[in-house]
Amino acid sequence: MPKVEVLNIKGENVGEIELNETLFAADIAETAVYDTVKNQLANKRQGTQSAKTRSEVRGGGRKPFRQKGTGRARQGSIRAPHYTGGGIVFAPKPRDYSYKIPKKMKRKALYSVLTSKVNDNELVVLDELKLDSYKTKEANEILTNIKADKKAYVVIAENDDKVYRSFRNIEGCDVEKANLINVYDLLRHNKLVITKEAIAKLEEVFI
Template structure:
């Protein structure tokens, strides 16, 4: 089993933790990660874009000039797509971009990213994220001491409003509970800062 150090919010080593083999020491599938990230981004799309086709643009009911004898190409409407102010060819319409992936594929992607975090020394396990006054300044100091002052994904065992309020205003930092952890947020942050209790929760929910 892979082992990691447990730190306190001052960055001091206070112990070690054995990680679950399935979650943190598995074969890495880049394809699974790609598919899941693409799926998450597609599911976030609003799909509210809309443009008008030539049949929906106002005006253009009259033929602009006679069919023959002008020397010009025949035209039926000034709202045809090649006219300024005309309709759009294959105009985008509101649609739902979301789709579902197999649960096993999503699990594989999560295991792959967690394993890569361990392999790349980007996993930081802390004993607790309790701050004295729950201030953002304290949270920023703690992240700096932990070596996660660039971008960090902070994960707690359960929804912790005090931790969320302390860390939410720091640029490049996102906060989540263990059960809501996702692949996209994991790969777009340099460090995964997770409490010891949250690691146990991950193993309980996703193993």
């Protein structure tokens, strides 16, 4: 089992923790990670884009001028795609981009990303994360103490309004409950800052 040091919010070493091999020492499955991120981004899409085809644009029912004798190229409607104000060829319509992927694939991707965080020294484990007040200054100091990038993904076991509201004001920093973490957010943050309690929650939910 991989071992990592445990810090307090002052950045002091207060012990070690053995990480679960399933979560933090898995084989890296790059394809599963790619497919999972692609799925997450697709599911986020609104799909509300819409434009009108030539049959839907108002007007253009009358032939603009007679077929022959004018010397001009024949035209059937002023709403044809090559006209200003005409319809769009293959106009986009509202659609649902979401789709499902196997649960096992999502799990494999999550294990892969968590393992890469350990391998790349991008994991910081805290003994606990408690704040006395709603202060972004205090949250900033904690990140500085533990040598975590401002673009950190802070994972806690349960809802904590003080932690959430203090860290969310830091640009690039996000706070999430352990049971709601996802592959895309793990990848786009430089550091994973997680409490011991949250690690136990991960083991409970994802194994």
